[in-house]
Amino acid sequence: MALPPGLSYYDGPLVETANGGVSDWVEYKNVKAYTNAFVIVDDTKVLLGLKKRGFGRGLWNGFGGKVDLGETPLQAAVRELEEEAGITAPLEQCGTLFFAVDGVEAAFNIDVFRAHEYTGTITESDEMRPQWFSIQGDLLPPSKPSATLDRAPQEGIAALPPIPLEQMWADDEFWLPLMFARRYFVGRADFSADNKMLKWWFGAAPLPS
Numbered sequence: 263m264a265l266p267p268g269l270s271y272y273d274g275p276l277v278e279t280a281n282g283g284v285s286d287w288v289e290y291k292n293v294k295a296y297t298n299a300f301v302i303v304d305d306t307k308v309l310l311g312l313k314k315r316g317f318g319r320g321l322w323n324g325f326g327g328k329v330d331l332g333e334t335p336l337q338a339a340v341r342e343l344e345e346e347a348g349i350t351a352p353l354e355q356c357g358t359l360f361f362a363v364d365g366v367e368a369a370f371n372i373d374v375f376r377a378h379e380y381t382g383t384i385t386e387s388d389e390m391r392p393q394w395f396s397i398q399g400d401l402l403p404p405s406k407p408s409a410t411l412d413r414a415p416q417e418g419i420a421a422l423p424p425i426p427l428e429q430m431w432a433d434d435e436f437w438l439p440l441m442f443a444r445r446y447f448v449g450r451a452d453f454s455a456d457n458k459m460l461k462w463w464f465g466a467a468p469l470p471s
């Protein structure tokens with residue numbers, strides 16, 4: 263399968279899951295490495311942070327940032343989760359995203375990580391305000407909602423707000439369900455200078471047959 267430019271290093275089996283937009287892919291000069299990390303407990307709730315400053319301010323997202331010189335992406339992801347949310351988690355990579363913004367020289371390569379448990383006390387930082395959200399049924403694979411109902415109701419879960427997609431990056435709706443379904447995903451989304459999504463492509467590991 264021909265992947266969008268920027269994602270061509272991925273060589274695992276993939277099926278296309280979404281594709282749209284009208285323009286050509288945006289030109290970029292260099293690529294910067296970032297991380298984004300999610301803690302997902304019980305397949306029913308996810309920890310997000312409200313970005314309080316800088317790029318993406320006012321949007322809910324996972325915890326992450328730039329990979330520093332000499333760090334692996336995993337080391338950076340663990341460090342950023344600790345710095346921004348005060349917790350440590352056994353993160354594993356679950357996808358890779360690539361973003362280019364019209365008029366910006368550096369594109370983002372974002373390695374996405376997830377964990378299903380954590381240690382420490384969730385703590386607000388200067389950069390992020392952490393909060394749990396319940397994963398609404400339309401972001402879960404079809405088998406999951408009933409599986410969830412089969413279990414004893416979990417204390418507190420019903421009281422959590424659903425994931426606020428309207429206050430998140432526009433690309434998130436395409437890959438969050440893949441992450442929650444535990445499918446490895448890759449995708450590229452290009453944005454205009456005023457943060458409108460111009461063109462996108464997402465793919466994921468095939469479902470077991």
Ligand SMILES: CNc1ncnc2c1ncn2[C@@H]1O[C@H](COP(=O)(O)OP(=O)(O)OP(=O)(O)O)[C@@H](O)[C@H]1O
Pocket residue numbers: 296297298299316317318323324325326327328329361370372431433434453
């Ligand atoms: C365009 N569509 C997008 N969709 C979803 N997530 C996106 C994103 N674009 C960037 N992200 C994430 O936003 C954070 C920025 O990180 P950012 O705060 O700028 O990095 P870092 O903490 O190193 O910066 P400072 O130390 O403040 O300079 C980082 O998690 C990165 O993965």
